[in-house]
Amino acid sequence: MKSNMGKGGGRIQKERGYDATAKTQKMLDWGLLKRLFPYVRTHAALLAVSLVLLVAFDVTGIVHPYLLKVGIDQHIVKGDLPGLIRICWILAAVLVSNFIFSAAFTYGVEYLGQRLLFDLRMDLFKKVLALSNDYFDVTAVGKTLTNVTNDVEAIREFISDGLVSLLGDILKLALILVAMMLVDLKMALFAFLTVPMYLGATALFRNSIRSGYDGVRKANSEINTSLVETITGIKEIHLFNHETRSEQIFAGYNRNYLDAYLKVVNSYALYFPVIEIVANVSMLLILTYAHFAAGRALQVGVIFAFFSYINMFFKPLRDMAERFNSFQSAMAAAHRVFKLLDQPVTILNAPTPQQLPANMRGEIRFENVTFAYQPGHPVMKNVSFTIQPGEKVAIIGHTGSGKTTTINLLNRLYDVQEGAILLDGVDIKAYDLTALRSQIATVPQDIFLFTGTIAENIALHDPRIRREDVEYAARQVYADRYIERLPQRYDENILEEGKLLSVGQRQLLSFARAFVRQPAIVVLDEATSNIDSETEQLIEAGVKNLLAGKTAIIIAHRLSTIKSVDRILVLHKGELVEEGTHDALLRRGGLYKQLYEMQTLMLN
Template identity: 70%
Template sequence: MQSTQERKTFDWKLVKRLSPYLKQHLLLLMLALVLLLGVDLTDVLHPYLVKIGIDQHVITKDLSGLTRICLLLGLVLVSNFLMFVGFNYTIQYLGQRILFDLRLDLFRKVLALSNEYFDGTAVGKTLTNVTNDVEAIREFISEGIVSVLGDFVKLAFVLAAMLLLNVRLSLLAFTIIPVFVLATLAFRKSIRSGYRDARAANSEINTSLVETIAGVKEIHLFNHKDESSRRFAEYNRHYLDAYLKVVHSYSLYFPVIEVVANLSMIIILCYTHFAAGTALEIGVIFAFFAYVHLFFKPLRQMAEKFNMFQSSMAATERIFRLLDRKVVITNHPHARRINGHFRGEITFDRVNFAYKPGTPVVKNVSFTIKPGEKVAIVGHTGSGKTTIINLLNRLYDVQEGAVLIDGVNINEYDMVDLRTQIATVPQDVFLFTGTIANNIALHDPRISRQAVEEAARQVYADRYIQRLPQQYDENILEEGKLLSVGQRQLLSFARAFVRQPSIIVLDEATANIDSETESLIEAGVKNLLDGKTAIIIAHRLSTIKSVDRILVLHKGELVEQGTHHSLLRQGGLYKQLYAMQALMSN
């Protein structure tokens, strides 16, 4: 179903939303318009000067007058060339500047959005907003609206020149305009439909491509290549069929328009056959043919711009929908700055939370972790363990209750300071394209190279870093492709250690580690957790026997808590989980 915006060719409200970006480069815009005005004026002046040269100097054999007209015509042509070059450069530069500003604002918006946006939005959609949609607006500015304004101005100049030359010939030429309008309306529908289907097919191709690249390992492991190829070929065929519809329409439309334009010239020729020699000069006839060509050229260009306008309006709406999206997680107006470190006391006070209304994930959870205490959270998959960590980091805000650190609601802390004091080591580590050192420090200017190397030594990541050709300057490529799972996890420990946080969160951080690497981490983790409050989420219960306390979650509720041995004596859910894992490991 086509949206209202997709049906609308031009929406001044959306154009108005773009005005702040245009105002930032108002001088460039004004310069482009002045240059375009000069280009249109010299375009229209050219046939008129030729007409004067023929009627006043060629026929009368006035060589000196013809020389002057030729020099003036040459000056007009050179001026047209220079202004056209200047206009093209200026308008393209303006489009790129607006693209730069818009894309930067969109990227900053994406960084500011809360996790709830990404939970419900496909990556490909956001990617399209920041790339294709912004490019469509650049095209709209640099090749659309300004050019159309220029076309209207050129039409006005041409009409004025035609009427000044000969009113009767002008009226004859204008009789063909209704045919042009009917031809444009006839083809517009099929062209619009084709472009709309092509955009939908292009979205399918992008989605398929993103899924294939992200899941290429699974495609190979599960022999899914044939099905992936079939689906991509299907989407590619959709795009080909849709675009061929556009090609077919344009292949008929442009010849029809040429016939219409030539028909106007034929009418003028028929008229001049009877009028020539009595009422018309040869130069007038020549100029009129040139003006008929100039008259239909901007009309043809404006017809071509129709679908670009429609596509640009839809892209503009999508971009501003993203820019207008409310940021849910925000700083308190008078946020508390954190000087030094937290003591590390964590309190969950009757916390309730649901990702989707009516489907609670955390239900009335209350507990307190003392400063320096090491606490593990366990439970079945989906019991709410990771959600507890997300709430502590304010990736989401609780709907009921409160999360406190050192007796203060975390909503009152400055978010940057809060997250600086909480280092979370996830199960699936994300590494950025760049060097080992940059991935540990994350370009934080406060972290020295010496601190980076010391952090790597403390968690034993230096054991493999020292073997790399460039050591800490080794480029690990996108997502750390050159490193093993265990090596990437060790880097994440170094990343946490170097920041010297008050609270450490290990979110199943050793779940994918081989036994050799795990022995290194067990040694390094003692240094990492020394003197800090720690929350450890682990699937393997054998790794958390020595923690101070264990919290057992079940279906979002805190059902048990105690030490490893006390929980085993209780004979509850924890004992069942432990017995199940012991049985599976035998």
């Protein structure tokens, strides 16, 4: 996959749909925060407790310099030892309380963040499960992976470590301002002269930091996609000596990440020194004021307290700058997360779905079906045919003729654009989607096995399927021949995708998975094309038991395997061009005969 991310922040913003103006950014930020609010509101009680602890933590922190001022001006200067001891005890109590409130607040806010992460990640995962195939056709796996992992973590960081703490920083600033004005109003006004400098620096660097983090997220998605492709296709990479090119592709994505992050680093390399300069200028203003005010009464404790408050005043500002870092990262992540959550689900149940009859006959009828994955490029054109209950029908044709599309449409992985597909005389769009798919067992060419036991991969955790049903299904399709030889038999754990099983063993497992559900319709999507000779006889016997008494659609490359079916449908460039039995089609001398003779010649 070729990267389309430029090195400049402007292109990144354009690709992600952001306007560079501060007004649009502000509106976008508030819009995203509004979307996040329901997740916070769910845990309102925990948030309220955290805020109370935060207030207590800030108040005890602000009291500390004031107590030092009192101790210096009213007790140390006057030699009042009992009063100094009393202040020390009060100060110790304040410090202990501050520690307790800090620890409790930290635990509470982190727990809140983890709960929010859990809720948001579950919503995303449910959305991924609900999305239709057309989304995954055009979306890289790494992008979705980044949404559910890195992006959600960035949002959690902002809410737990940023948003609540930001409220605390604002409160602390307000308390410090009040305390400074109460200690010495003129001195406070001198210190406040530098605040506009801080606000100006923040506004100046905001857009640059935001676009930089947006680029970081996009580059991270590309890295995840590359990793997924590399790990999934590692065998092909080794077999075809593709290591060098894979490394070059990954290096390109890694360079994009570096460039985007360096943009953020460059912004902060200037931003934080500016904040330090603002803090130091405030100190100089305080020293200047103290110098010119030395001629009047100016207590030592006041100066000491004021310097403490100045340090405390700019610490929240520096913390807010760090939280601004988190904020920009979270906003870029939130945009991506909500973009995924807002993806339309194209395959939906009818408002009042019709339940399938208890005894499905299994009649399938395509009526003038036209379908295109991309507008203007139909892969099925006005296709009509009927498969009677219990009939075994094969669908053949060149690659791209529409064979697999027929199966996808029957399972409602996609919806037809024109025409209709009827099951027992009812449009499949009217049926409940889950019930529809429970009556159609599709056995693909490349079966996907989940991490778990043999029994779990057959039953797929369906509570209606008992252990004896699993074992009976395995016996009927002859999968028990190898399962019984495994150390733990049906409780044997298999690795991801069943890597330690042979192709034939995996296929027998898929037959058992289909058999145990007792569907009305069975679809074999080139399910016997990759079978090794050792299990070929078992496969043939297993298929016979699997299809007994059921309507069957068989897609096969090897035409010799479909001679005995009731009827053969021949597709060519999305159109149904021939149908009939094997012998009848050979006598007709059309496309089927050409395909059959070509395969026979190749095998000989």
